[in-house]
Amino acid sequence: MIRRKRGTLFVISAPSGTGKTTIIKRLLSTFDDIYFSVSYTTRPKRNGEIEGVDYVFVDEKTFKDMVEADEFLEYAVVYGNYYGTPKRPVLERIERGIDVVLDIDTAGAMSVKEKVEDTVLVFIFPPSIDTLVERLRLRGTESEEVMRKRISQAMVEIERSNIYDYWVLNDSIDRAFEELKSIVIAERCRRKRFELWGI
Amino acid sequence: MIRRKRGTLFVISAPSGTGKTTIIKRLLSTFDDIYFSVSYTTRPKRNGEIEGVDYVFVDEKTFKDMVEADEFLEYAVVYGNYYGTPKRPVLERIERGIDVVLDIDTAGAMSVKEKVEDTVLVFIFPPSIDTLVERLRLRGTESEEVMRKRISQAMVEIERSNIYDYWVLNDSIDRAFEELKSIVIAERCRRKRFELWGI
Numbered sequence: 481m482i483r484r485k486r487g488t489l490f491v492i493s494a495p496s497g498t499g500k501t502t503i504i505k506r507l508l509s510t511f512d513d514i515y516f517s518v519s520y521t522t523r524p525k526r527n528g529e530i531e532g533v534d535y536v537f538v539d540e541k542t543f544k545d546m547v548e549a550d551e552f553l554e555y556a557v558v559y560g561n562y563y564g565t566p567k568r569p570v571l572e573r574i575e576r577g578i579d580v581v582l583d584i585d586t587a588g589a590m591s592v593k594e595k596v597e598d599t600v601l602v603f604i605f606p607p608s609i610d611t612l613v614e615r616l617r618l619r620g621t622e623s624e625e626v627m628r629k630r631i632s633q634a635m636v637e638i639e640r641s642n643i644y645d646y647w648v649l650n651d652s653i654d655r656a657f658e659e660l661k662s663i664v665i666a667e668r669c670r671r672k673r674f675e676l677w678g679i
Numbered sequence: 680m681i682r683r684k685r686g687t688l689f690v691i692s693a694p695s696g697t698g699k700t701t702i703i704k705r706l707l708s709t710f711d712d713i714y715f716s717v718s719y720t721t722r723p724k725r726n727g728e729i730e731g732v733d734y735v736f737v738d739e740k741t742f743k744d745m746v747e748a749d750e751f752l753e754y755a756v757v758y759g760n761y762y763g764t765p766k767r768p769v770l771e772r773i774e775r776g777i778d779v780v781l782d783i784d785t786a787g788a789m790s791v792k793e794k795v796e797d798t799v800l801v802f803i804f805p806p807s808i809d810t811l812v813e814r815l816r817l818r819g820t821e822s823e824e825v826m827r828k829r830i831s832q833a834m835v836e837i838e839r840s841n842i843y844d845y846w847v848l849n850d851s852i853d854r855a856f857e858e859l860k861s862i863v864i865a866e867r868c869r870r871k872r873f874e875l876w877g878i
Contacts, residue, residue: 481804482846603870605680609878638878646868647681659868666865669845669858671802679808679837 483677487574488667489596490514491582491589492660494604495634497615499650503604504583506657511664514579517570520546523561536566553595554588565592579664586640593643600667602660603644607651682876686773687866688795689713690781690788691859692840693803694833696814698849702803703782705856710863713778716769719745722760735765752794753787764791778863785839792842799866801859802843806850808834 494500508516521535522543531537538546543562546552553571555564565588570580574596582592586603593599606612616630641647646663650656667673693699707715720734721742730736737745742761745751752770754763764787769779773795781791785802792798805811815829840846845862849855866872 481807482848608680638875641875642870644870646865647870647873648868649681659864662861662864663868665858665861666845669847669862671841671843671846674846676837676840 481677481679482674484577484668484673485675486673487576487578487580488664488673489570489574489580489582489592489599490602490664490667491584491592491599492602492604493584493586493589493637493644494650495606495612495637496630497612497619497634498604498606499653499656500583500604502653503650503657503660504581507581507660507664510661511579514581514664515569515573516581516583517565519584520552520555520564520566521561523563554584554591556585556587571596579668586637586643590640590643598672600646600663601644602646602648602663603641604648604650604656604660605638605641607649680876680878681873683776683867683872684874685872686775686777686779687863687872688769688773688779688781688791688798689801689863689866690783690791690798691801691803692783692785692788692836692843693849694805694811694836695829696811696818696833697803697805698852698855699782699803701852702849702856702859703780706780706859706863709860710778713780713863714768714772715780715782716764718783719751719754719763719765720760722762753783753790755784755786770795778867785836785842789839789842797871799845799862800843801845801847801862802840803847803849803855803859804837804840806848 492500492504508514518532519535520538520543522538522540525531525537529535540562543564547555551567552564553567555562565582565584573580589601593601612634613631616627648656648659691699691703707713717731718734719737719742721737721739724730724736728734739761742763746754750766751763752766754761764781764783772779788800792800811833812830815826847855847858
């Protein structure tokens with residue numbers, strides 16, 4: 481009767497300290513048919529991080545060669561380290577009908593949206609600015625200056641939230657997860673992703 | 680942090696025999712904050728139908744006066760009887776932030792979409808044309824001619840499904856309900872329905 485044409489690319493962004501990672505993990509454990517795209521980075525591996533799971537860790541030469549060969553959907557330099565989304569694994573899966581999730585910042589989201597048709601952008605908000613500041617403080621052994629930088633970066637991200645398709649407020653992890661899950665299911669039902677078939 | 684600006688109008692259509700009524704009832708019993716708009720009609724009340732629940736039953740003079748006074752969002756004549764969606768109860772609720780569901784046909788859906796900004800159109804498909812024909816046959820004590828009319832009307836509805844925002848395939852009532860529920864939750868999360876607030 482009807483069938484899906486392609487997979488969908490979901491980009492999920494949030495200011496740091498919003499609880500995004502927890503929500504995405506829950507999403508991936510709920511849907512076994514969603515592919516999570518692991519980013520490449522040149523920053524050193526931290527304690528507990530797993531190669532190929534948290535990041536693909538490469539040296540700067542390798543990263544720059546990949547940039548030259550147009551192998552990234554988007555990439556950026558943050559505090560002197562490169563981060564990038566590999567293009568081929570993402571586009572191939574979408575062609576094969578598999579949904580893909582990217583966990584990237586607002587600048588990356590903007591450039592992916594331009595390149596991949598019908599990308600779905602989801603922005604997760606903290607319950608309030610106060611909660612966000614509180615969470616960042618609890619998290620960090622960082623200096624007051626780094627803290628201030630992080631907070632102002634969070635404000636920049638929030639300002640860019642108006643290019644996103646969906647807004648999710650994380651004042652309850654269960655509700656935020658339910659909303660993200662619903663966005664995935666609903667986007668799969670959008671008419672433009674289907675064709676009539678066999679009639 | 681963020682807050683919703685208005686309610687959303689959901690229009691749900693399907694060829695008859697698709698199971699739409701069952702799915703909508705389940706939706707309304709799940710969300711106690713959705714208002715179901717009851718249509719006006721001039722057709723006689725059938726056995727078991729409840730005034731104000733199934734329809735508001737009025738005479739033709741009353742209906743035509745309401746048409747004159749522009750009190751319908753959409754109306755139509757089907758087999759000599761009038762059917763219409765009252766305008767005020769719908770628009771007032773949306774203004775007050777309440778979501779509204781309409782159960783109307785594709786022609787009605789098209790005219791509502793033109794009048795109410797950001798209306799969401801959901802089309803429910805039967806598993807196959809064969810199943811649809813089967814269900815219509817099982818249902819009816821009707822003549823072969825009426826049957827043929829119903830089937831050709833169903834095909835017209837399916838052709839118009841390409842103006843809809845979402846397509847739901849009812850090959851499993853549980854899954855179709857889950858999809859419709861997700862569409863409602865996801866649409867509530869669309870950026871255009873929010874504003875930043877208190878920051």
